[in-house]
Amino acid sequence: MSTLKQVLAQKIAEHRPRTTKLVKEFSDVSLGEVNIGQAIGGARGIKCLVTDISYLDPMEGIRFRGKTIPETFEALPKVPGSEYPYVEAFWWMLLTGDVPTMEQTLEVVEDWKQRAQIPQYVIDVLRALPRDSHPMAMFSSAILAMQRDSVFAKTYSSGKFNKMTCWEDMYEDASNMMAKLGPIGAYIYRMKYMGDTHIAADPDLDMGGNFAHMMGIPAPYDNVARMYFIIHSDHESGNVSAHATHLVASALSDAYYAYSAGINGLAGPLHGLANEEVLRWTQNFMSHLGGEVPTEEGLKKALWDTLNSGQVIPGYGHAVLRKTDPRYTTQREFCLKTEGLKDYPLFKLVSMIFEVAPGVLTEHGKAKNPWPNVDAQSGVIQWYYGVTQYEFYTVLFGIGRALGCLANITWDRALGYGIERPKSVTTEMLEKAAGIK
Numbered sequence: 537m538s539t540l541k542q543v544l545a546q547k548i549a550e551h552r553p554r555t556t557k558l559v560k561e562f563s564d565v566s567l568g569e570v571n572i573g574q575a576i577g578g579a580r581g582i583k584c585l586v587t588d589i590s591y592l593d594p595m596e597g598i599r600f601r602g603k604t605i606p607e608t609f610e611a612l613p614k615v616p617g618s619e620y621p622y623v624e625a626f627w628w629m630l631l632t633g634d635v636p637t638m639e640q641t642l643e644v645v646e647d648w649k650q651r652a653q654i655p656q657y658v659i660d661v662l663r664a665l666p667r668d669s670h671p672m673a674m675f676s677s678a679i680l681a682m683q684r685d686s687v688f689a690k691t692y693s694s695g696k697f698n699k700m701t702c703w704e705d706m707y708e709d710a711s712n713m714m715a716k717l718g719p720i721g722a723y724i725y726r727m728k729y730m731g732d733t734h735i736a737a738d739p740d741l742d743m744g745g746n747f748a749h750m751m752g753i754p755a756p757y758d759n760v761a762r763m764y765f766i767i768h769s770d771h772e773s774g775n776v777s778a779h780a781t782h783l784v785a786s787a788l789s790d791a792y793y794a795y796s797a798g799i800n801g802l803a804g805p806l807h808g809l810a811n812e813e814v815l816r817w818t819q820n821f822m823s824h825l826g827g828e829v830p831t832e833e834g835l836k837k838a839l840w841d842t843l844n845s846g847q848v849i850p851g852y853g854h855a856v857l858r859k860t861d862p863r864y865t866t867q868r869e870f871c872l873k874t875e876g877l878k879d880y881p882l883f884k885l886v887s888m889i890f891e892v893a894p895g896v897l898t899e900h901g902k903a904k905n906p907w908p909n910v911d912a913q914s915g916v917i918q919w920y921y922g923v924t925q926y927e928f929y930t931v932l933f934g935i936g937r938a939l940g941c942l943a944n945i946t947w948d949r950a951l952g953y954g955i956e957r958p959k960s961v962t963t964e965m966l967e968k969a970a971g972i973k
């Protein structure tokens with residue numbers, strides 16, 4: 537058994553009595569009421585999910601296992617020659633809550649290398665799809681196709697399912713998937729956009745470095761990949777991709793069924809696809825200007841035109857956050873410290889939107905949070921390094937988001953979380969509750 541699996545087994549054994557005690561002795565303790573607005577309005581703010589992987593404070597932003605993004609980057613072992621940590625070390629931290637040593641990290645790096653080969657049938661599935669399929673449809677299909685190799689599903693169908701040990705099979709599926717998602721993403725990219733040319737994995741590289749290598753993009757894109765995957769990994773469990781993954785897994789569906797569902801949710805324009813929308817909006821705006829530097833007035837007008845036509849300003853607002861997303865700030869800081877990028881016209885325009893859009897949204901008066909989210913910054917960096925096919929950006933998000941979703945469903949199994957089944961009511965019942973019928 538790998539060291540990570542052993543440490544995780546120990547953590548699970550220590551944690552289980554806490555959950556058991558809460559369920560057995562305190563099930564009736566209330567966490568709050570549910571009102572009509574929440575029932576109609578997407579369950580916003582209802583406390584009915586449990587995760588220890590990350591927590592989102594509306595004002596402070598995300599903490600992974602109690603650590604802010606800068607604290608996470610500071611604490612984890614770094615790839616030699618890079619100021620960014622191993623994604624594999626972060627996986628260890630998300631699963632166990634501990635910061636791994638370099639030795640422990642390198643064990644995961646090696647483990648993922650052994651699991652990273654894309655099966656030929658996945659390549660066949662990708663190649664059978666129309667080449668103009670959306671890359672998220674391709675990515676989701678590739679994940680779903682791998683279900684045939686699910687360790688969890690095999691154990692279950694052989695009648696050996698055991699509630700106490702089934703997390704081990706989930707861990708195997710999660711590790712196999714984590715190791716393959718980067719290579720699958722790079723395969724889709726090069727098949728669709730780079731003349732169907734492919735680059736073999738470099739066995740000397742870590743996950744982030746290898747992704748950059750297989751995409752065919754030189755340094756510092758390896759650092760962009762490491763940063764990007766880590767900051768997009770998790771945002772507690774109520775967001776659409778995490779919740780969809782958790783919901784599907786709660787039916788004892790395996791990790792492939794569950795994460796394919798998560799990816800399908802991430803593909804929505806109000807969720808992960810917003811980073812594609814941000815670039816489309818910004819590029820359209822720039823092309824209307826014919827290369828001219830926009831004035832503040834021109835930018836304000838474009839933002840108002842978008843709002844007045846009934847569209848949202850992509851990359852702004854959030855269901856939980858009420859200040860600038862620290863994932864936005866991390867990427868902005870990367871741009872500011874990177875020669876070439878800090879003076880890049882597209883970055884300057886995105887910075888200008890940051891100055892103007894919150895005021896416009898505040899005056900508009902609808903959005904509860906007028907500040908930028910993660911998606912407002914990520915496309916610019918990709919564009920600068922040559923990834924100009926913005927429909928591909930959500931695949932990058934999906935590779936990173938797997939870290940959080942798969943860590944979460946491994947723990948779901950370990951703690952025996954139940955099948956999800958919230959109760960629905962009719963409109964008439966709501967009207968009666970409101971006293972209008």
Ligand code: CMX
Nearest residue numbers: 806807808810848849850851852853854855902903904905
């Ligand atoms: N532009 C215009 N209007 C906005 C807005 C924006 N960026 N953000 C919120 N609003 C509007 C909502 O559409 C809603 O209008 P209605 O009352 O007419 O339905 C109103 O303000 C209140 O919404 P809210 O409570 O502030 O926000 P929600 O929790 O309903 O939605 C989100 C959150 C992210 C979907 C929304 O802010 C949005 O659509 N933003 C733009 C898309 C985006 O950037 N999504 C990415 C989020 C991060 C991610 O998941 O990747």
